Every structure is written in C-alpha cells, then in structure tokens.
Amino acid sequence: MLSTTQTQPCVSYLREVFKPSHGATTLHQSKITSMTTYADFNAFVSDFWSQAAYPQAQEHKYQCYSWTPTLFEESEWKPKSKPDAEPKQGLWRVGEACSGVVTLGYFDLDNHQDGHPTVTFDDVNQVLRGLGFSHLLYTSYSHLRKDGRHKVRIVIPLSRDVDYDTMFLLFVWFNDLFNYQLDGSIYDPGDHLYGPCFEGERRAWLEGAALDVDAILGLVESLPDEALEYAKRSEATDKSTRVLTPEELATLRLQMASMDVASGVGLDNPKYCKPSWLDEHDTLYKGGSHRQTLMGTLSRIWLYSGTSLTFGEMRSLQFDLDGRWGYYCQRTYGSGALADDLRSVMSLTGTASPLSDTQLRDYRLEQKMKFLASKRRA
Numbered sequence: 001m002l003s004t005t006q007t008q009p010c011v012s013y014l015r016e017v018f019k020p021s022h023g024a025t026t027l028h029q030s031k032i033t034s035m036t037t038y039a040d041f042n043a044f045v046s047d048f049w050s051q052a053a054y055p056q057a058q059e060h061k062y063q064c065y066s067w068t069p070t071l072f073e074e075s076e077w078k079p080k081s082k083p084d085a086e087p088k089q090g091l092w093r094v095g096e097a098c099s100g101v102v103t104l105g106y107f108d109l110d111n112h113q114d115g116h117p118t119v120t121f122d123d124v125n126q127v128l129r130g131l132g133f134s135h136l137l138y139t140s141y142s143h144l145r146k147d148g149r150h151k152v153r154i155v156i157p158l159s160r161d162v163d164y165d166t167m168f169l170l171f172v173w174f175n176d177l178f179n180y181q182l183d184g185s186i187y188d189p190g191d192h193l194y195g196p197c198f199e200g201e202r203r204a205w206l207e208g209a210a211l212d213v214d215a216i217l218g219l220v221e222s223l224p225d226e227a228l229e230y231a232k233r234s235e236a237t238d239k240s241t242r243v244l245t246p247e248e249l250a251t252l253r254l255q256m257a258s259m260d261v262a263s264g265v266g267l268d269n270p271k272y273c274k275p276s277w278l279d280e281h282d283t284l285y286k287g288g289s290h291r292q293t294l295m296g297t298l299s300r301i302w303l304y305s306g307t308s309l310t311f312g313e314m315r316s317l318q319f320d321l322d323g324r325w326g327y328y329c330q331r332t333y334g335s336g337a338l339a340d341d342l343r344s345v346m347s348l349t350g351t352a353s354p355l356s357d358t359q360l361r362d363y364r365l366e367q368k369m370k371f372l373a374s375k376r377r378a
Helices: 041-052 121-131 164-177 213-220 225-229 246-257 275-282 290-304 311-323 328-345 357-377
Strands: 010-014 034-037 066-068 074-077 088-091 102-109 135-139 152-162 202-205
Touching: 010 041, 010 102, 034 041, 041 066, 102 164, 121 135, 121 152, 121 202, 152 164, 152 213, 164 213, 164 225, 164 328, 246 311, 275 290, 290 311, 290 328, 311 328
Parallel strands: none
Antiparallel strands: 010 034, 010 066, 074 088, 102 152, 135 152, 135 202
16 A cells, blocks of 8 residues: 655646625635746655645635645636636646646545544544644634544555545545545645644654555555445536436436447538537637647537547547647546546436436546546456
C-alpha cells in the first residue's frame, strides 16, 4: 500500500474574500487566485498553512480560503444571480475548465453515520501513522459544533496522478477503513475543500510514504458488500431532471459498453456532423478551451444522431476531432479523462432530461469495479 515515489502536488487556491452589500465577509468560491506545482508532498505541506489557512477569527464557515488538488484552464464565468451579465475571462473553478487530474488524496471525515462508531481526530492520525502514510490533517469550522462530531480534512500524497473516478474508488477503500464516516460528495471535477480555520487542530506527519494507488485499487474489488452500499456520491435533487426509465438505462448501458464502429460513421458524413460545426470546432468556440470545445462538438453530434451511436463510434469521432488540434486533449488530459468526458456527453438524452448524476456515477463505478476484478483474475 506504500510507494517510495510520489506524484507532484498541483494545487489551486481560492483566497479572494469580499463583503457583499448585505451580509458578512465571504469567500468568492469561483475565483482561483493562484495555482502552484510543488516538488513533493513535504514542499506542499510547508506552504499549505500560509496559503490555505484563514488568518483571522471567522464570523461563519464561508469566511475562509479554499483549495483543490488540481489545475484549471482559463474559462468564462458569470454569477448565477446575473445570467445576463457579461462573462468574465480568467481562472475559474468550474468543472468544464478542470484538468481532471487529481494530484493528492483528499478525504473529508464528518461522522455523519449515526449507526457506526465515531472516528476522532486522534484516531485518524494514529491509523494513518500505523499504515505508514505521510499525511496532513486539520479540523473544519464545524468541528465539534454539532453533537460533538469530529470534522477532519485528510490529505495524503499519491504514487501517481488519478482522475476523479479513481479518486472516488480510493475514497471507497478509506471509507471502509474509517467506519463509513467519510463524505463521498466531494469527487466531482473542480470540487474544493475549505481550508483550515483560524482556530482548530492541525497536524502533519511527514516520515511516511505515499499511497500506492494501484495497490489500493487492487483491494477495492475485495471489499465487503457493505462498503459498496456506501459507495455513493450525494446528489442535489433537480425537479427538472427526468430520471431514465429502466429500459432507457439498459439501452444506454449497451451503447456505452459497445466498442463497435459502423461503416460510414465519421466527421465527413453530414448524417452525423454538420460542416459548420467543424469550422466552429477549429476556432475553439467554447471560450477558447480545447476540452470544452471538444465536449461541445461531441454533444452536438450525439444529439444530432438521435443518441444512437455506440461508445466506440463516439470514441472514434472524439479521436478525429482532437486530431484536428494535433491531439491536444489526449496529450494534456490522457485517455482516461477523455473516456469520462464521453460518458458525460452520452448521458444527454436529447430531451433536456440528462442521465442523473447518481445513475452515471454508479455506472462508472460498476464498470471500474468489473475492470479491477478482471485484472485480478488475469
């Protein structure tokens, strides 16, 4: 489970706080103020407290700084309260601009399961030291404020970069380790964690090693059934979103599982792709972002086809579209992240009724679990 090598931590910080016309000083939760790549975990820890910890007493939990262990491309942003406002260009914490590459293991202990033993700050420290993982711990603003529950943020070095779905699988293993008391809702692209509060416990132990990602993934498949029951990411309810019927979901699963590519499916076939779309694609019509533009063009093709294409056909089209830029997205984000982007695109049904986040995430988890099981049997 331990690795003598580790990936370089790449971290985005959000440190802009402002005072609205009504209310107390609060964090701007979209604006990234700096991005830093560190030589190793020790260098990250030595800088973290000064970068992420709030420097004075807080009136409430949103008067703080925050951070996330990934980087972002420039993108456009406008406040949700002003949909007609002119978009601002810059570094914004939005999922579409996220690199999709996670460089640190991160977990949020909130002790939300009443039927399971409570885990304390000291428990976490002792367990991680016993396992030999270097780590950084700090308590959140809500620590001990509700029924004396310990609220602890956990950060661990990784042997290699991971995508968000792989990070979620690491969460599944750690959640089993810590009595199912971890929060699984923080593993979407661009999710962030509030930094250390002005008053709270902080601890770092740097004498251990990094977490061996592949070794932990090899253990996930053998976890008890109970662990998988808690392998869910919470989802905000959206009344306007129609959940797919079992028949529709079964059809989509077959499409996502198929690597077949029919003759005639290509960018030069107007049945699937309009020539004007390629012109816009080449100009990076989605705010200058390669990844957003690639997903936008693929979404157009997917819906124009009547959501009839297989994963293999969409993958082929994605490859050809990226090839028009010299395979920029493949080189920058990797095949795993692009495959996840395709699954997100194929969740669109064409009737303003996307596959729910829970269905899509459960499908991804199911596929990754099957993949891990097949590797173990090989």
